[in-house]
Amino acid sequence: MIPVGRPSIGREEEEAVTRVLRSGMLAQGPEVAGFEDQFARYCGARHAVGVNSGTAALHAALAALGIGAGHEVIVPAFTFFATGSAVCMCGARPVFADVDPDTFNLSVGSVQELLSQRTHAVIGVHLFGQPCEVRPLRELCEERGIPFIEDAAQAHGAEYHGKRAGGLGTAGCFSFYPTKNMTSGEGGMVTLDDEVLAKRIRMFINHGQEEKYLHTCLGYNFRMTDIAASIGKEQLKKLDGFNRRRREVARYYDTHLRREGILTPSVAPGMTHVYHQYVIRVTGDFPLSRDELARYLGDKGVGTAVHYPVPLHRQPVFSGFAGNTGCPAADELAGAVLSLPVHPQVTDEERAYICRVIQEVP
Ligand SMILES: Cc1ncc(COP(=O)(O)O)c(C=O)c1O
Incomplete structure (x- = not known):
């Protein structure tokens, strides 16, 4: 895996x-x-x-x-x-x-x-x-x-x-x-x-x-x-090198994950993103739902995670805070996001394999 x-x-x-x-x-x-x-x-x-x-x-x-x-x-x-x-x-x-x-x-x-x-x-x-x-x-x-x-x-x-x-x-x-x-x-x-x-x-x-x-x-x-x-x-001595590799893997995903129904992350002007997570959004145009894609990737040996499935205004422990319910974008993201492996140990072969598996989803 x-x-x-x-x-x-x-x-x-x-x-x-x-x-x-x-x-x-x-x-x-x-x-x-x-x-x-x-x-x-x-x-x-x-x-x-x-x-x-x-x-x-x-x-x-x-x-x-x-x-x-x-x-x-x-x-x-x-x-x-x-x-x-x-x-x-x-x-x-x-x-x-x-x-x-x-x-x-x-x-x-x-x-x-x-x-x-x-x-x-x-x-x-x-x-x-x-x-x-x-x-x-x-x-x-x-x-x-x-x-x-x-x-x-x-x-x-x-x-x-x-x-x-x-x-x-x-x-x-x-x-x-x-x-x-x-x-x-x-x-x-x-x-x-x-x-x-x-x-x-x-x-x-x-x-x-x-x-x-x-x-x-x-x-x-x-x-x-x-x-x-x-x-x-x-x-800390290795951090810049780790981040360089994370950015390389992310750049590869940006260009090789182009497919209807998959949205790759946006970087706003002036930002240097260090990809703690590489988070795609799975939309209704993709043949599988987000959770189905996560399971499919798991079956093919690719670990994924959902960061985060329940936004804070929906957390039971915060339910006492009245008026904290109007966050439609957070609600939508919670159902659509999927994090792919982007850490520095992901090899060139692994990143290519991950993209191929997603491209080949029937
Ligand atoms: C955005 C954010 N804030 C705070 C924390 C808390 O850090 P820790 O797990 O070291 O307590 C985390 C850790 O995952 C985090 O991702």
């Missing part, structure tokens, strides 16, 4: 982990600090704070920005669950905006309609590796004096008009889950310029500790380990 996602781990990562294990320093130490410095520089941000997941990155960024009870945060309806749940974990209420059906990213018009006095932040997700429309979204936030947060969990190395994700908003939140464009096993990072905010995040992820055993606020243990950071440092 050609897997839809697979981490690329080499000898460098194995040796880095062994080095940390032998050092006896397994929790927070020099590896985390080094990874933070290198990742901040890579993203063009002044600071970076390592955490133990992308979910923790979102939660910590929101909490440090003072998001809490009585506040609304606008998030896209079409994204991974954590974008919305992090808002709830702070005691605030997520408000789900619709997305652009071609780029899958936040619709600026939908955000505009939902902004109100209660809105205290907007989270833009760079979904599947393509930056969202940062400039107009930031402008809307700046007019109201509220933060614009990047959920860059799927967009390591993606660029918006030449500037990297993670350096485009008040804070950028990354995930290093194994299938992401780079991994640390599990892990995450918040990137940002504001030193005071960075300090608040550092406290929040370490039990609200200001100095050893002196706690001036409540917090969690969201700390990254040195083991994870040592993997992350090696992966």
